[in-house]
Amino acid sequence: MSLMLIADDHQSLLNILSSAAKKEGFEVATAMDGQEALELFDQLHPQIVLLDVMMPKMDGFQVCREIRRQWDTPVIMITARGEDFEKIMGLDIGADDYIVKPFSPGEVMARVRAVLRRAGRESADSKRLTVEDLTINLEDYTVTIGGEPVRLTKREVDLLWTLVENRTRAFTRDHLLDLLWGMDYYGDPRTVDSHIKRLRAKLDEIPHPRWQIATIRGVGYKFEVNHEG
Template identity: 45%
Template structure:
């Protein structure tokens, strides 16, 4: 089994390409099948560590594919479907699926679910947890930030927020998206918590203001911007 390989099964080419792009960005290898009949052969050939499986497939639906895979392997399966019925979710879990996500979905939510399932199965996600830029490095495994070769201490949530923004540089995120990615979907605090953390991070990055900045996009949210001279 290749611990870095994920099999995507969906008849929508656009969905496959989108998921593939995000998975490869996180360091995973990807293989794809577009119908239910070819999945089992592809699964045996590629021996992936996880399967992302759409329910509505031509030739054989996702339920039957899930049954067939579970007959020969305990590889985790995340069911992917446009249906949000509780019945579908319960049936998928009864058939052995390990998680379930409803279209449309945020690609980063899917990545988070992939990593969570792999952790539960005892596999270490391959996502890189360090970033090195000129005069700025972030290592979340060691919880260490270096600015101009000087180690800067950040509380855990500031560290995670900075890492997320830098990793997704030049992409704008709403406060809600940042809350979901850093604190989780069950966060019940004040959404303006983000503003407080951003203010503190900006202060610590002050010496790098000619290279990097966290920009406020009014009416939308925030982004980490790399300037032309960086």
């Protein structure tokens, strides 16, 4: 079982994030200041770290710098402030992503999954996903529909996985950019539309009447299953 280290000086937030992480199958260690977080990291070597920026004794940026001296463990920074300079500072010192409060626990766990996928640290049993006749395998980045292979790029596979894995929700373009391209991407959000268009075209080469990537007007995109199809 993967271990997540969560560091924040607010006990209520620690409790919320710990509960969400445990539901995702993580073991959890918690710290309420930066010094304790770094000590726990050295002792436990977790698979991923959630770091609040503003903490007593040592702030999240300092902790991230110390971790990056020896380790490439994924680090997600959490802060109540969202100024661009903080985002840039956090990413420049080696953070993998950046989340601004307030947020939902579900959003944080989606970011965790995306960062772990990019880092290649998800366990083998969590790298295969099947819905209806669609199967996605992140072990070898293959996609099949009814057993027939679909040739997709790595980015297209990641995009499809994100939509299918979170099929109860719709994603905005900006959210997909954050999850798949990372917070340090400052390109045109319409790049998501281009990727969706190419992904649909490739998937549509094989009939799949029971599901689709739907456009949600005014929101973005969502994977939908038609149980009557």
